[in-house]
Amino acid sequence: MPLPADAIKPWKAIVAMADKNRAIGLNGGLPWRLPEDLAFFKQMTTGHTVVMGRKTMDEIKKPLPRRLNVVLTNQQDLVAPGFTIAHTLADLDEVAVKGDLFIIGGAQLFAVTLPQCCELFLTHVKGDYDGDTFLPPFEHLFSAVETLRENDDLRIVRYRNKALPA
Template structure:
């Protein structure tokens, strides 16, 4: 199994505020959809609820501490370990958030698909963990300038564990 964290984070690692993303980047959404479609995706309950439900064409696995939690179209588990056991062992699995789930998964991840949004969000309340450059190697970078559809410049970065 290949475990890939996929996220869009500001220069200060901000992911969002009040359970919402703080930017709208259509090209990043397209890339996210292209990379994750047909795969198992793992997320926390708040991430699921912020998206107004499961993502189509993916197997949605949701981690929650709430024992009796259910959500139609999702597999509900109570730990990252349980989530990984619910995934095929010979495929790439994507961890899509939020901040707590990324933190738990960072040490066991094989790859990070990070969209670095070139801004700082001072009042964010959710953050992506710091990438330790001693443990991770940057293998690809693709820069996108801001335009009429994108308020911020951003760079796709692919990190592979050393």
């Protein structure tokens, strides 16, 4: 269910998904290697705050440079040098955010945050890729606003939360 407009946070989600099966992950990593998507992700998030689930942190291993890196975990004793640790979504309100706050995944984190995100930057990946982690439904929450980039491999679309006033 879409939330009321006053429940929407100034959070932006950014993710790449295979259109054919909604895959976003495989064996703890990405199912593909798409340099143009990585360049878009870097351009969008550098100088800002990135919030990720603990499993995505395990994958990237080190904090992403020139960004404030926040990890969500239920583990009270997690040691994560270079990361700001949050244990609940409410904790995100206490973080001294640098620039915009981007939710960068994975699927578990998207499942709980997408309804509250004001924008979604979604890379639609066109090829066939196996996956074991899938993007939760977002279509009932967001409307497409504009296509930002497109080539043979991908189409990057900016979406806006439907709960926001026009």
